[in-house]
Amino acid sequence: MSTQIHLDNSFLCKQVEDTDEVNPEFEALLDYLKYNRGCDLTSYKRSSLIRQVHKQMQSINIDTYQSYLEYLQGHPQEYLTLVDRVLINVTSFFRDREAWDQLAAQIIPKIIATKQPNEPIRVWSAGCATGQEIYSLLILFAEALGIEACLQRVRCFATDADEAALLQARQATYTSQDIIGIPPELLEKYFVQTKTGYVFHPELRRTIVFSVHDLTHNAPISKIDLLVCRNVLIYFNPQAQASVMARFHFALKNTGFLFLGKAESLLNSKQIFMPVNLTQRIYVKRQRLELDDYLSISPQPHEQQATNLLVIQNYLWENAFETSSCAHLAIDANSCLLYFNQQARTLFGLSYDDWKRPFQELELAKLISFNTFIKALRSRGKLTVLKNVEWTTQEGIKHFDIEISSVVTTSKHLLGATLTFIEKNDYQQLNEELESTRLELARVSKILEKTKSELSIAYKELESAHKELEIVEAFCM
Numbered sequence: 001m002s003t004q005i006h007l008d009n010s011f012l013c014k015q016v017e018d019t020d021e022v023n024p025e026f027e028a029l030l031d032y033l034k035y036n037r038g039c040d041l042t043s044y045k046r047s048s049l050i051r052q053v054h055k056q057m058q059s060i061n062i063d064t065y066q067s068y069l070e071y072l073q074g075h076p077q078e079y080l081t082l083v084d085r086v087l088i089n090v091t092s093f094f095r096d097r098e099a100w101d102q103l104a105a106q107i108i109p110k111i112i113a114t115k116q117p118n119e120p121i122r123v124w125s126a127g128c129a130t131g132q133e134i135y136s137l138l139i140l141f142a143e144a145l146g147i148e149a150c151l152q153r154v155r156c157f158a159t160d161a162d163e164a165a166l167l168q169a170r171q172a173t174y175t176s177q178d179i180i181g182i183p184p185e186l187l188e189k190y191f192v193q194t195k196t197g198y199v200f201h202p203e204l205r206r207t208i209v210f211s212v213h214d215l216t217h218n219a220p221i222s223k224i225d226l227l228v229c230r231n232v233l234i235y236f237n238p239q240a241q242a243s244v245m246a247r248f249h250f251a252l253k254n255t256g257f258l259f260l261g262k263a264e265s266l267l268n269s270k271q272i273f274m275p276v277n278l279t280q281r282i283y284v285k286r287q288r289l290e291l292d293d294y295l296s297i298s299p300q301p302h303e304q305q306a307t308n309l310l311v312i313q314n315y316l317w318e319n320a321f322e323t324s325s326c327a328h329l330a331i332d333a334n335s336c337l338l339y340f341n342q343q344a345r346t347l348f349g350l351s352y353d354d355w356k357r358p359f360q361e362l363e364l365a366k367l368i369s370f371n372t373f374i375k376a377l378r379s380r381g382k383l384t385v386l387k388n389v390e391w392t393t394q395e396g397i398k399h400f401d402i403e404i405s406s407v408v409t410t411s412k413h414l415l416g417a418t419l420t421f422i423e424k425n426d427y428q429q430l431n432e433e434l435e436s437t438r439l440e441l442a443r444v445s446k447i448l449e450k451t452k453s454e455l456s457i458a459y460k461e462l463e464s465a466h467k468e469l470e471i472v473e474a475f476c477m
């Protein structure tokens with residue numbers, strides 16, 4: 001594990017500023033989190049994401065993404081710390097008090113007024129962090145309806161992508177620092193002070209369903225009267241924001257309200273919501289949509305089908321690659337190991353620690369001479385086959401045919417290469433040896449044949465010379 005200790009801030013600051021530039025090392029880090037830890041951070045704004053990763057790296061004195069990736073691979077707990085930092089679950093009760101006052105004065109009475117006396121009211125806090133937001137909402141409904149009616153009618157959903165934050169939210173217990181934003185009369189009415197802290201009203205607490213939910217990936221909760229999603233969208237890139245907005249449009253009832261954070265606006269989003277109180281970021285679902293807006297939020301069957309098909313195809317290819325009886329590897333354009341299948345792991349002892357290692361550093365690189373390897377890479381899409389390569393293992397000697405195929409784009413830009421190791425069993429090996437002996441025998445017997453005919457010519461020449469000699473001798477007598 002090579003963790004460098006020298007902190008070079010200028011290097012990292014430059015990386016943070018250059019958000020438009022794709023940094024391959026940072027992309028590799030995101031790929032690792034996505035494919036190995038199931039944590040897709042690609043919907044987040046790069047600038048703040050890089051800043052958070054940078055802070056985390058600084059806290060453990062690591063100064064390159066490559067070293068940090070290695071550190072993540074060797075320290076499973078680090079992943080949780082990173083996610084915790086990246087998801088930023090800063091929150092408080094009645095955060096931005098004025099907005100909550102407006103919600104209590106304008107919106108909650110409207111929601112109640114449009115309902116029948118016993119009709120349920122559904123509220124969703126999306127990105128609820130450690131729970132202060134949903135408890136603030138519940139207090140406002142309890143104040144408006146009375147605790148009894150609130151218990152009967154209000155159903156709350158509180159979701160977040162951060163499991164650790166949700167765990168705290170479920171406990172509903174807060175420190176004296178946490179409760180600072182709660183007006184004293186509400187604190188007294190809805191909290192009990194215990195040894196462990198201020199505990200929220202247990203019965204009201206049971207009206208809330210907490211669950212892990214990723215706004216950018218999971219299906220929305222439906223039939224919502226009030227959707228509160230504050231200080232979450234600011235972290236998403238514009239595409240992710242638009243897709244979450246379309247989900248929110250679906251989640252809300254026709255009369256439903258959307259309450260966003262102070263720094264969040266819908267200016268860039270399609271006009272699928274109308275402002276009710278622009279200053280406090282309170283919106284209502286727009287029902288008559290322009291065609292463009294309608295299309296932007298409607299499911300698109302063909303595209304969806306195409307995407308599904310692509311996902312299925314990818315899955316099948318991945319499965320075929322993973323379960324193949326041959327060992328397969330793929331390397332990137334820098335000759336670093338990108339993929340390897342089960343058989344490669346077994347045969348060559350590869351593990352996830354080898355991911356992104358330069359191919360030449362791997363033990364199995366000894367099978368292919370450096371020159372051959374470079375030549376094969378430069379062959380621009382052609383297949384290079386190495387026959388009968390020997391590999392000595394603890395179990396004995398194995399033989400492979402190795403196929404190296406460089407992978408290029410249509411404009412011949414090198415993307416990497418795939419390597420296939422076709423292992424030969426004893427029968428094939430024996431057969432091949434037999435074949436080569438047979439060829440050698442044929443070659444030797446050809447030479448023998450040729451020598452024999454040359455000998456016979458020489459013998460004949462000798463014989464005629466002998467006869468000539470005899471004639472000459474007879475004349476001389």
Ligand SMILES: C[S@@+](CC[C@H](N)C(=O)[O-])C[C@H]1O[C@@H](n2cnc3c(N)ncnc32)[C@H](O)[C@@H]1O
Nearest residue numbers: 087089091127129160161162214215230231232
């Ligand atoms: C700054 S906090 C806001 C908390 C609260 N809404 C507020 O305004 O006080 C942002 C929250 O969004 C959550 N979050 C980030 N990405 C998310 C995602 N993709 N899906 C759901 N929640 C997410 C974080 O875990 C964090 O708890």
